[in-house]
Amino acid sequence: MSSLPLRVLIVEDHSLLIDGVRSLLADRPRYEVVGAVSDGLAAYEACQQLNPDLVLLDLGLPGMDGIDVIHQLRRRWPALRVVVFTASNEEHRGRAALTAGALAYVLKQSPQQVLLAALQHAALDKTYIDPALKLETLDTTERTLGETPLTLRERQVLKLVAEGRRNRDIAELLSISLKTVETHRLNLMRKLDAHNAAELSNWARRLGVLEF
Ligand code: CA
Numbered sequence: 001m002s003s004l005p006l007r008v009l010i011v012e013d014h015s016l017l018i019d020g021v022r023s024l025l026a027d028r029p030r031y032e033v034v035g036a037v038s039d040g041l042a043a044y045e046a047c048q049q050l051n052p053d054l055v056l057l058d059l060g061l062p063g064m065d066g067i068d069v070i071h072q073l074r075r076r077w078p079a080l081r082v083v084v085f086t087a088s089n090e091e092h093r094g095r096a097a098l099t100a101g102a103l104a105y106v107l108k109q110s111p112q113q114v115l116l117a118a119l120q121h122a123a124l125d126k127t128y129i130d131p132a133l134k135l136e137t138l139d140t141t142e143r144t145l146g147e148t149p150l151t152l153r154e155r156q157v158l159k160l161v162a163e164g165r166r167n168r169d170i171a172e173l174l175s176i177s178l179k180t181v182e183t184h185r186l187n188l189m190r191k192l193d194a195h196n197a198a199e200l201s202n203w204a205r206r207l208g209v210l211e212f
Contacts, residue, residue: 005032009052040064074101104128162204
């Protein structure tokens, strides 16, 4: 990574919070706040204009829900790092945000250090979950991210899916039958609670499978 500052876009509908984040990052040369907007549509436009490296995203936004914003941004800019900054400590929100492609999840009520830790992790393309998030969330996330209950073959298939390969190509590349590929794929979707190839790709990235 170069020594250029990480370009940060803030998406938040409370101006006091925007000011707080701005002042938190003001004397940290690693980060440059390139803009702040207050809803999902404006976030999309700002990404087009400002080309940020990282989006600090509130989930409770006017208009489009934050989870949908994550989907949209990551579909258009797959390398964009999304750090969720929210008051919501509900398990299903955390899971939905991570599945949609967020790299980190931070609660607004947590100390500043947590936000800074999340930004540092995200800058390195690493996942970070607020330790104050409900235990169930940590269990779920750690089980999937940490122990990674995937077989080597499943990880190979996941990588190829994330690369956009079709089942037929995967079968050929791994010298296994099409039927076996389909079975691996179904098992992956079940284990990761993913519903389509895009969600599997997000998991591949998060699990580091793409670096194989
Ligand atoms: Ca809000």
